[in-house]
Amino acid sequence: MYSEERMLGVIIGIMVGAVIVALLLRFFNRDKKLRTEYDEMQKQIRGTAYKYAFFVVLIFEGVLLVLSMAKEIPAKPSVIHFMAIFLGVTVQVSYCIWKGAYIGMNTNVKRFVICMTVVSLFNFWVGYMSWRNGELLTGGIIQEPAINLLCGLMFAVMGVVALAKKMTDREEDA
Numbered sequence: 001m002y003s004e005e006r007m008l009g010v011i012i013g014i015m016v017g018a019v020i021v022a023l024l025l026r027f028f029n030r031d032k033k034l035r036t037e038y039d040e041m042q043k044q045i046r047g048t049a050y051k052y053a054f055f056v057v058l059i060f061e062g063v064l065l066v067l068s069m070a071k072e073i074p075a076k077p078s079v080i081h082f083m084a085i086f087l088g089v090t091v092q093v094s095y096c097i098w099k100g101a102y103i104g105m106n107t108n109v110k111r112f113v114i115c116m117t118v119v120s121l122f123n124f125w126v127g128y129m130s131w132r133n134g135e136l137l138t139g140g141i142i143q144e145p146a147i148n149l150l151c152g153l154m155f156a157v158m159g160v161v162a163l164a165k166k167m168t169d170r171e172e173d174a
Helices: 004-028 040-070 077-099 109-132 146-173
Strands: none
Touching (some): 040 077, 077 146, 109 146
């Protein structure tokens, strides 16, 4: 079990993260609105993407449940559950990117790409520093700093999907 201080730190971290996301949304959107605007086709595609992401998380958690009954998973529970969350987010975002429904009508794409690159690189850096300091594995168990590596990987996968989509769109236009 975690200490009360640790739990409070996690709760405060989530709250600060939510505030930062709200500020970034205003920064990303050209009209400075908190909400990104999508057309009807984009909304429909995003709904399908959420459905796929939900089922991926459900299946992943089900597999983890069965595996954990048979064998101890060599990772902290928070790392395992963040893997499920990141997998779901990656599926949802990748599907939306591929179908042209991720970037809203009022999104400043340049700001968005720069920020996502910075977030990915920052998380990789934090994960690397944790690995370098020997904090990534303790007694063969993957520790919480691995969450930063997972987050960096998630944003990197999204970037690769976006680049692949851009390249296929160029080929179709040519």
